[in-house]
Amino acid sequence: MAANKNSAARFAVIGLIIAGLGCIATALLAIVQGTVALQLYTPPQPDLILRLIAISAVVLVLGLALYAILNPNGVRRFLSGRQARYGSNAIIMAVAFAAILILINWLVFQNPWSKDITEDQQHTLAPETIRALATLPDKVNAIAFFSAQTPRDTAKQLLDNFKSNSKGKFDYRFVDPNSDPVLAHQYSVTTDGKIVLVMGKTSETASFADETDVTQAMVRLINPQARTVYFLTGHGEPDINGSDSGALSRAKQTLESKNYTVKTLNLAAENKIPADAKALIEAGPANPMLDQEVSLIKDYLAKGGGFMLLQDPIPFTKFGTTADPMGDFIKSTWGITF
Numbered sequence: 001m002a003a004n005k006n007s008a009a010r011f012a013v014i015g016l017i018i019a020g021l022g023c024i025a026t027a028l029l030a031i032v033q034g035t036v037a038l039q040l041y042t043p044p045q046p047d048l049i050l051r052l053i054a055i056s057a058v059v060l061v062l063g064l065a066l067y068a069i070l071n072p073n074g075v076r077r078f079l080s081g082r083q084a085r086y087g088s089n090a091i092i093m094a095v096a097f098a099a100i101l102i103l104i105n106w107l108v109f110q111n112p113w114s115k116d117i118t119e120d121q122q123h124t125l126a127p128e129t130i131r132a133l134a135t136l137p138d139k140v141n142a143i144a145f146f147s148a149q150t151p152r153d154t155a156k157q158l159l160d161n162f163k164s165n166s167k168g169k170f171d172y173r174f175v176d177p178n179s180d181p182v183l184a185h186q187y188s189v190t191t192d193g194k195i196v197l198v199m200g201k202t203s204e205t206a207s208f209a210d211e212t213d214v215t216q217a218m219v220r221l222i223n224p225q226a227r228t229v230y231f232l233t234g235h236g237e238p239d240i241n242g243s244d245s246g247a248l249s250r251a252k253q254t255l256e257s258k259n260y261t262v263k264t265l266n267l268a269a270e271n272k273i274p275a276d277a278k279a280l281i282e283a284g285p286a287n288p289m290l291d292q293e294v295s296l297i298k299d300y301l302a303k304g305g306g307f308m309l310l311q312d313p314i315p316f317t318k319f320g321t322t323a324d325p326m327g328d329f330i331k332s333t334w335g336i337t338f
Contacts, residue, residue, distance in 0.1 A: 011070055012070035017063070021059065022056050022062075125161050125165055126215070132218050133170060135222060136169045138169070140169060141172070142196065144159065144175065144195045144209070145194050146192060147192050149192075154209055159172040187203060187205065197214070204220045227260050231248065231265070232267060232280060233265065238284050240264065251283070267290075272296065279307065280308070288324040291325045293326075298329060309326065309330070313338075
């Protein structure tokens with residue numbers, strides 16, 4: 001019997017080796033998890049490190065248990081002998097160190113915080129985005145449609161920033177549209193890299209993993225009222241419904257994909273701007289606008305309306321030496337000249 005005990009005790013060191021490896025792995029993984037919580041490192045699988053920490057902690061406990069089973073006399077002597085007085089300090093320090101690491105990770109995980117250490121603050125959200133996140137009336141869930149062939153790093157960093165600044169009102173997940181075509185079809189996603197924001201039964205789509213695009217989609221989600229944009233006509237502008245190379249049909253399609261209603265407006269004929277106009281667009285006029293049209297736009301802008309003017313160089317238009325009331329207006333008001 002004694003021979004068997006001595007034989008088992010010789011193998012007890014294996015338990016200590018296993019426990020030591022488990023302790024080292026737990027400590028190192030806890031440090032890595034700390035960098036993840038601080039957003040200094042993004043692992044391919046966010047939950048993997050937490051699972052590995054749990055596994056390494058179990059290995060540590062099993063290693064100690066194995067040693068105690070194989071060498072109970074050694075454990076008894078250690079706890080009751082002189083070694084306990086010297087070894088207890090080391091054990092207490094090791095346990096305290098592990099406890100501190102676990103506590104720090106728990107606090108950081110419960111209170112996520114990040115610091116942008118890039119020179120140009122490329123990971124810091126704009127004030128407009130922060131304000132939009134602060135006004136979210138309900139939780140927003142973002143679905144990023146990225147196939148396996150499309151890199152996700154930039155999108156993940158952006159969405160992580162949105163999430164960490166949302167006070168729990170913004171979350172996200174990645175979906176491969178090739179693996180889940182039904183969900184992609186549900187949100188009318190036909191190309192890779194789109195991000196759909198969902199709040200309740202309402203959704204808005206950001207065409208790119210870009211802060212401005214995602215923020216605009218979030219603003220539209222917060223304010224779901226109808227948005228109508230009017231393209232001005234009557235001055236030789238390109239047709240928004242045309243198919244030739246100079247047409248603006250692509251601009252119309254893009255606006256409509258973002259839930260804008262696109263219409264045309266001849267100010268000279270209507271002599272008024274519709275009440276539902278969120279913005280007016282004068283794109284590529286061949287002839288200058290009339291004084292009465294500019295007056296209507298001036299009043300519209302004074303009431304908070306939006307106006308976009310896209311104008312070709314004079315040699316490519318029919319302006320010639322004709323008076324340009326709109327050009328005079330923007331020059332006198334804002335000091336802008338083409």
